[in-house]
């Protein structure tokens with residue numbers, strides 16, 4: 001990708017804040033985050049879910065603190081978490097204070113919803129004392145009544161005005177350690193809202209399409225919505241919301257960032273959609289290879305699994321390690337060089353064997 005088109009070179013200039021040890025904004029890599037789906041009073045289940053998210057590449061995790069009981073055990077979750085935790089608070093500012101004392105790295109709270117400037121001051125003072133950041137999270141589904149009356153509905157302009165109001169309440173107290181999200185359940189409004197606000201403030205943005213849907217639809221909506229913004233340089237941290245598996249949210253988030261060359265690392269697997277030319281069971285081969293590669297976990301590598309000899313060898317040659325199918329057989333390429341020709345039934349083990357060998361050699365060479 002040329003520099004002119006690179007989303008990295010277009011990245012909006014934002015101030016940098018910290019979420020624990022993870023920088024957000026400025027020129028920091030865009031972290032992927034997710035939210036736990038367990039009952040946050042259940043320490044064991046929540047910690048175990050955080051570990052499994054972290055294993056899938058989650059770098060920041062949000063945990064809701066909806067009740068006093070959840071607040072009481074929050075510090076235990078923080079103490080055992082391998083990644084920084086954002087405490088998600090609605091309305092009750094006292095829970096924000098408890099979460100901050102419990103070690104939250106960031107508070108997700110809307111200052112306009114907690115009952116007055118005095119309470120905002122209490123939260124801001126606590127956040128300042130603990131050195132933690134705040135995320136303002138405007139949601140199209142829960143906008144202030146007067147804004148809905150003024151704009152007729154939750155328009156992008158209404159969402160932006162809501163965000164500016166919340167921001168002003170923090171700024172009034174001298175607090176600027178803030179990031180903002182503007183989530184609508186549809187892609188178009190979300191994109192418009194972020195674009196509008198990007199012209200007005202330099203705070204980092206948390207991107208997300210809220211209630212994005214099932215893994216299939218949600219992945220598409222999230223990738224399009226966030227993809228448009230990220231391609232324009234807007235966005236400093238991402239959360240993909242899917243009904244279901246949080247690990248999948250993280251994987252989709254990383255893949256989105258990698259597709260736009262905003263993050264590197266991880267495993268990149270190119271595979272063809274297959275067509276009438278394919279003469280091997282490509283679906284099975286690609287899925288088995290992908291599963292095997294996860295276990296090998298060789299960061300920063302590109303693999304290609306291609307169905308036939310038309311486009312296959314080209315892609316397979318461009319990858320670090322690639323396979324191109326033939327008639328009941330497959331050719332394995334390493335960095336452009338044909339290294340093996342194997343029968344279809346031996347293709348997956350042979351490819352994974354080469355992948356392990358490749359990793360071991362790179363490690364030995366200290367690359």
Ligand code: SF4
Nearest residue numbers: 272274275307308312
């Ligand atoms: S690589 Fe071959 S099998 Fe795969 S889509 Fe292209 S032409 Fe079809």
